[in-house]
Amino acid sequence: MGTEELLLNAVFYVFAIGAVAAAIGVALSPNIIRSAFALLGVLFSVAALYAFMRADFIVAAQIIIYVGGILVLIIFAVMLTHKITDVNVSNESAHGPAAVFAVLCMLVSLCVIATWMWKWDRSAPAESPAPAVVTLLGDSKPSTASVSMALLQGDGSTGVVPGGEVRSPFAILRYTVTSASARAQSAHVTLECSERIENQPKPEKRWAPWGQVRETTLALADGKGSAEERFSGLKPGRYRWIATFADEKGILVLVKHVCPTCRMEGEPRAVCSTPDCEHKGKPLVTQPWEVQGAEFTVEAGLTRPLGVALMTRYLLPFELVSVLLLAALVGAAYLARKEVKEA
């Protein structure tokens, strides 16, 4: 474990212990004002934990909404409704059973975690994750495939973020850098592809089923730095993806389905539907998909994917939440207003 990693762990444990200690402080402090300030500590420490997970937008939301909004409201309520000198407010009789119940809950959750432990990230990276969005720009028809990939781990494994639609037979689920020499300009990369069409009667052998592994080579567009350092964490920037796909003999091909005459593209097993094409009604032909030179950009951070998700897939829940917030605002103002006594 290097110095950097040790330092990262140390800082993490400072915040982790801070969060836990402050949470226990909230639970046990007899003074409600101290509880409120301990809650401040919890909220800030949790924001730091989000930062460790590189969820930047959630850090900002946590600090602005929780610390800036909710906590200030709570402290206001404490100050408005409470005499500072009057501190003993807890319910003494319930402490024993409640403590037993909380400890039991704790044990159950720890057991669940222990059962699943080591199963989630056996090949855990030496770094914390670097969520980055990889968008395939593409100069030719890969532009139809705007693939968004979130960098999952520091070792280059990725997952696909929904929002990028792939109009291709493949979705690249994740890729792993299997070998990259220190000075090389390219890395040997394992691609885990999936087929978008399921239950195909006779799957063509050139297509990988779910989870099948393909290998390719990624090279850097600008030729700067070694592949090892660049692909272990893909810094924001523009990259060129020089993909050599191989079939069963060693040449992998990313295929697309086109009509041989009118070049119409479509789903696998589709038929040509161009009105005046002589191949109309006949199945499309599988062709290698030219992806050499496709470029992709890497953006760090969660802000953009979150914004895209909130404006597309989660638009209705998002609007409902905004209506709910408005209703809560009006309701709170109505509840808290003082009755005007008539003379």
Added chain:
Amino acid sequence: MSFTDFAFTRHPIENMLVISAIIFCAGLYTVMTRKNAVSILMGVELILNAANINFVTFSQYLPTHGIDGGVFSIFVILLAAAEAAVALAIIIGIYQNFGRVDVDVADTMKE
């Protein structure tokens, strides 16, 4: 078993889940033992934060469903804001009527 087996950088998910479990239990204990309504609200905030840590953890480290977990954590934060506003308005109302904010004074609907 060495320190590396428990290091955050090697096993981030387990570390985060343990923290979130502890915070959840602290919130549970707060909710169960306090009489003061504002304290109970603080316990609820702790519980919501614990749930949020889990959402973000799984979203960031196992993104098989993309950033759904991140979106949900944003929703949870917003709902917590709405909940806190309404709950504090109710607490102010209780205070105006009973002069205290202990939850056991507001039982007039029983009678």
